[in-house]
Every structure is written in structure tokens, then in C-alpha cells.
Amino acid sequence: MATAYGIHIGNSSGCLAAYSNGAPAVIANDAGDRVTPAIVALNASEWEIGLPAKSGQPSSKSIIKHNKRLMNCDFTEEDLAYVEASSSCRIQNEEKVVYEFETSETTLCLNPDKIATKIYSKLFTIASHSVGSDGDLKLVLAAPLHWSNASRDRLTKCAELAGFDVLQVISEPAAALLAYNITEDAAEDLNVLVYRLGGSTCDASIVKVSAGFMTVEKNIFRSDLGGQCLTQDLAEYIAQEFKQKWKLDPHESRRAMAKLLHHADNCKHVLSTLNSAHVFIESLLDGVDWSQNVTRARFENIISSRITACIEPAQKAIESFDGKISKIVLCGGSMKIPKLQSAIANLLPEAEVLSGISPDEVIAVGCAFEAGLLLDMPESNLTDINTEVEFLGRDIYMKYLDQTIKLFKEGTAPFSQNMTTVDPGEDVKNINFTLHENPDTEEFAAESFNVEKLSKPFTLKATLEQSKISLQVE
Incomplete structure (x- = not known):
């Protein structure tokens, strides 16, 4: 039995959602978090993905952040510089982009696709543990709107290497609308x-x-x-508070600033839901610990110039x-x-x-919703972008009792539906529904319903099929 999943991996974090019992739901990772950091690190000879890669001593391991920027086939020099500045391993860009990881025994070289595959593998493990029975893990992915088909294909291959069966790659805005079922x-x-x-x-x-x-x-x-700008502002504020009290400047230590940014990022997320957050940084600089409460009002004042x-x-x-x-x-x-x-x-x-x-879950939820819909559809080639679809050529009206409504407008897609509430009154036993190409033309289809046993008012569902319009009482 196949299970439908949706995944969105951004530059900073990734989210996994599943479609079950007619609704999508986010799946928490092994740490109980609903969102997993999109960070990969090599700690000695051990690979760490997610929260373990983000936590701990940054100076003791090689870390890759914002790998998604380099998954875009059309990445710029600014993208490369950004990834280099935020990561702690060497990046070569001669014929192809390669990360160099130094170990005690050798030097490992991995490209951005292999890093992305490791992140998808982490999410595949989480998804596998959530499945009650063996079966294919069907997946819909989201990609930025401006990405080319080649960039989307790279995402698909990485997810498939991790074990998923990718049904489709949709744009991030489309996934966001699907999450709230706006199209329906x-x-x-x-x-x-x-x-x-x-x-x-x-x-x-x-x-x-x-x-x-x-x-x-x-x-x-x-x-x-992005949110990194806000994190940086909060870290600068904490650094100034620390300097004012202890006359020590965290800017003089790269390790100290890395710890500051890590704790400032956690504080920012806490303040998104709570009115205050406690920041405790052990041995921030020269063995001095730092403890401070930050209120949401203070944080909003710090970032006010960025809004x-x-x-x-x-x-x-x-x-x-x-x-x-x-x-x-x-x-x-x-x-x-x-x-x-x-x-x-x-x-x-x-x-x-x-x-x-939650905004960091919206796109993954939309992908899971789309995956659930696709599993209910007949098998089709979802990668063919030249599929021909016949749309309704003119407006369709429906008449009943003394009412005339526009049922479907010109250009409506096949299998679209219209839900109409009908209040027949106490003395009406039967209602005839007739369809017309405009209010003044003769009918081309009719349907009659006995309403004595129906609740009043009732809902009439009209479905635009390939060669007819079907009417059904709900």
C-alpha cells in the first residue's frame, strides 16, 4: 500500500508531511521537532544531518549550510559566496562545485546533489518509521518558481536516490495555495x-x-x-550587552560569534510564539558564561529597522x-x-x-495534499508538460423553479464542480433542473428530483465531465 508524502527543503530547514485519512499532517522528526534543519556536517568520520549538525561545537566539524542555493543549475557567484561564508569546509568551483571535507585519514569530495540526498535520506528514515505497513513512499516535492526543469530534475534524482518514489515537482506558490485548498x-x-x-x-x-x-x-x-538578517541583528545586540558588562568583545573570536548566532536563532524562533526567551551561552568568550532574558518587545525593537x-x-x-x-x-x-x-x-x-x-510547514503540507490527490487519480504521465486539455467552450446555465444561475463559465476545466444550495419550500414535491447554453436558449439536458424525503434546504452538486454534466444531491 503506497503512502503519500510531501517535502519542502529550503535553504535553512526542511519539513515532511503525510497525507492520510483525507487530510495532510506534518510528521515530527526523531527529536520531536516538526521542522528539521537543512544542515549536514562531518564530525570526525560520522555524518550528522539536521539538529545534531546544527548543535555542538562548530569548530570541531565541517558544516554545510544553504546547500539548496547550489542545487539551482543557474546559481550565481553571489550564491556561491554566500554558501562559502556560512559553511566551514572548502568549496571548489572549477568544472563543477565540490565540497572538500578533511578527515584524519583522507579528503572527501562531495557535490551539492550528494549533500541534498543525505537530507532526503534523513527524511526518508522519518517517513519510513511513520508507515504502519511496507509500501512505496510516494512523494511530491516543491521547488522555487524561478528554477528551471533541469534544477527540478536534480531534486527529483536526489529524492529517488534516498528511496522515495517522486510523483511530481510543483512550484512553492502552488503548494502554498494547495495547503489551504484555495483552488477548491x-x-x-x-x-x-x-x-x-x-x-x-x-x-x-x-x-x-x-x-x-x-x-x-x-x-x-x-x-x-531572509531571517538570517534578523538573527544577525539579535546576535549583535547580545554581543553588545556582553561587551558592556564584561569588557570582552565576541567579535574577536569566530567561535564566539558562531555560538552567538546559533543561540540567537533559537531565541528568535522561541519569540515567534512566546513573549520572552532565555538565552544561556556556556563559555561564550574566555570561559565567561552569558545568561540573559530577551522579551518579544525588545526583539521587535531590535529588528524594527529591518521590517x-x-x-x-x-x-x-x-x-x-x-x-x-x-x-x-x-x-x-x-x-x-x-x-x-x-x-x-x-x-x-x-x-x-x-x-x-505554521508558515514553515505550509509548503510541505501543500505537497502532501497534492500527493494524496495524485494517488487517487488514474495513472498518467505527470512529467509530460504538453498534455492537451479541453476546456468548456461556453457558459452553462441551470434553471429550476424561478431561479437561473450560471453553473459553469467559459474556460472551466474538466471535472470542475459547482455546489448549489436549493431551498424548495414546503409545498414543492418535485424539482426539475434544466441546463442551457444561455438563459434564453432551449434546454439541452434535464434532471428531476423528488424532494419529499430530502432535508430542506439541500445541496446539489454539478460535475463537469468530459462529455456531460452530472447532477447529484448531496
């Missing part, structure tokens, strides 16, 4: 702002949803904005779009920060902000 719930055309602020990158997309189909109208991507820059991509996307935006979907771990959520919401006061799912 939308009774009419609507525009949605999908804003993702991750660890080191950011993008704003305006997506039009029409008859179950999504079209990206605007997209702005920034590789210089405008963080929401700038969303503001530019909104200003360049001529239309009403009805909903906002927040993604990325940094969007858990209440101050940032409020700043985005204030850009569109009349729009509904969807926040029922």
Missing part, C-alpha cells in the same frame, strides 16, 4: 498574495485562481533578504498588480514572527490573512 474553495476568480520569507531568500507571488487553475501574475525574488526591507518585495508586487487581492498566504520560517505578519497584513487591510498552518 474558490467559487469565483480571486487573486492571492503568496509571501515567503525564509532563512536567506524571499519571494512574493501574486497568483490568480480561476476554475481550479492557478496562474502566477507577478513574482519578485530576492536572494539578499520595511523585509516587506518590500510584497509591496512592490502589490503596487505593480492591477487588481483586487483577496487572500494572503504566509510561508517560510521567518513569517512566524508576529511583527512581520502584521506588517504584511497592513499592506492589504481588506485581504484575509491565512495563518492556520
Whole structure:
């Protein structure tokens, strides 16, 4: 029996979700965390993935961070420099990018694909332990909107080498909308702002949803904005507090600053849900420990100068779009920060902000939802981008009693549905439903229902099939 999963691996963290009992749910890792750091480290001769790689003494092991940037076939020199600055091993970029890991016995050389495979293998182990019976682990992945097909293929191969059976790779904005089932719930055309602020990158997309189909109208991507900027500001604040008390400067020690950034990042995540966080750093510098409480109000004051820059991509996307935006979907771990959520919401006061799912889990949940849908579909070639689909050629109306409604509009995709609430009144025993190409033409199909035994009002479900429209009482 196959199980459907969704995975989103960003530059800083990864999330695994499964589709079961008709709904997606996030699966916690072996440490009980719902999100796993996308970090790989070689500690002596032992590979560490996730939290073990992030924790401990950074100076004692070779660490790779932000590997996803180099999984993009079109990565830039700025991407390479960013990964080099945040990692602690040598990176060669002659014919191909290679990480060099020094051990006591030899030098290991691994490319970004092998690092990505190790992260997927970690998630495969977590997924395998969650499955009650043996079976294929079907997977849907999410990739950045601007990635090429070649970059997406690299992701697929890494996941397959880890043991997954990859069904499809979808874009991150599409996964975000699927997580909230916006394509199914939308009774009419609507525009949605999908804003993702991750660890080191950011993008704003305006997506039009029409008859179950999504079209990206605007997209702005920034590789210089992310939660790392906020972490750096908090670390600088703690460093200044430490220096003021002990007259010792953590900036003089690379090890001290690495520990500061690690604890500042943990503090930032705690303050996303709680009003205060305690920071304790053992032997920060010259054997001196540091203990401090940081309130959410203090943290928001520290990052206040960054807020405008963080929401700038969303503001530019909104200003360049001529239309009403009805909903906002927040993604990325940094969007858990209440101050940032409020700043985005204030850009569109009349729009509904969807926040029922943790922002760092949204994309993985959407992927799992898509995987569940695909398992219920007949087998098809999901990699063929030239599949022909016939859309409805004209509007379809439905008449019943003294009502006339537009059932499906021109351009609607096959297998779309329309749910209509019908209140027949006390004296009505039978209702005839007739279909028309416009309100004044003769009917081309009819259906009659006896309503005496039905609850009043009742719901009528219309389904647009390949050669007919079926009507069914729910």
C-alpha cells in the first residue's frame, strides 16, 4: 500500500508531511521537532544531518549550510559566496562545485546533489518509521518558481536516490495555495498574495485562481533578504550587552560569534510564539558564561529597522498588480514572527490573512495534499508538460423553479464542480433542473428530483465531465 508524502527543503530547514485519512499532517522528526534543519556536517568520520549538525561545537566539524542555493543549475557567484561564508569546509568551483571535507585519514569530495540526498535520506528514515505497513513512499516535492526543469530534475534524482518514489515537482506558490485548498474553495476568480520569507531568500507571488487553475501574475525574488538578517541583528545586540558588562568583545573570536548566532536563532524562533526567551551561552568568550532574558518587545525593537526591507518585495508586487487581492498566504520560517505578519497584513487591510498552518510547514503540507490527490487519480504521465486539455467552450446555465444561475463559465476545466444550495419550500414535491447554453436558449439536458424525503434546504452538486454534466444531491 503506497503512502503519500510531501517535502519542502529550503535553504535553512526542511519539513515532511503525510497525507492520510483525507487530510495532510506534518510528521515530527526523531527529536520531536516538526521542522528539521537543512544542515549536514562531518564530525570526525560520522555524518550528522539536521539538529545534531546544527548543535555542538562548530569548530570541531565541517558544516554545510544553504546547500539548496547550489542545487539551482543557474546559481550565481553571489550564491556561491554566500554558501562559502556560512559553511566551514572548502568549496571548489572549477568544472563543477565540490565540497572538500578533511578527515584524519583522507579528503572527501562531495557535490551539492550528494549533500541534498543525505537530507532526503534523513527524511526518508522519518517517513519510513511513520508507515504502519511496507509500501512505496510516494512523494511530491516543491521547488522555487524561478528554477528551471533541469534544477527540478536534480531534486527529483536526489529524492529517488534516498528511496522515495517522486510523483511530481510543483512550484512553492502552488503548494502554498494547495495547503489551504484555495483552488477548491474558490467559487469565483480571486487573486492571492503568496509571501515567503525564509532563512536567506524571499519571494512574493501574486497568483490568480480561476476554475481550479492557478496562474502566477507577478513574482519578485530576492536572494539578499531572509531571517538570517534578523538573527544577525539579535546576535549583535547580545554581543553588545556582553561587551558592556564584561569588557570582552565576541567579535574577536569566530567561535564566539558562531555560538552567538546559533543561540540567537533559537531565541528568535522561541519569540515567534512566546513573549520572552532565555538565552544561556556556556563559555561564550574566555570561559565567561552569558545568561540573559530577551522579551518579544525588545526583539521587535531590535529588528524594527529591518521590517520595511523585509516587506518590500510584497509591496512592490502589490503596487505593480492591477487588481483586487483577496487572500494572503504566509510561508517560510521567518513569517512566524508576529511583527512581520502584521506588517504584511497592513499592506492589504481588506485581504484575509491565512495563518492556520505554521508558515514553515505550509509548503510541505501543500505537497502532501497534492500527493494524496495524485494517488487517487488514474495513472498518467505527470512529467509530460504538453498534455492537451479541453476546456468548456461556453457558459452553462441551470434553471429550476424561478431561479437561473450560471453553473459553469467559459474556460472551466474538466471535472470542475459547482455546489448549489436549493431551498424548495414546503409545498414543492418535485424539482426539475434544466441546463442551457444561455438563459434564453432551449434546454439541452434535464434532471428531476423528488424532494419529499430530502432535508430542506439541500445541496446539489454539478460535475463537469468530459462529455456531460452530472447532477447529484448531496
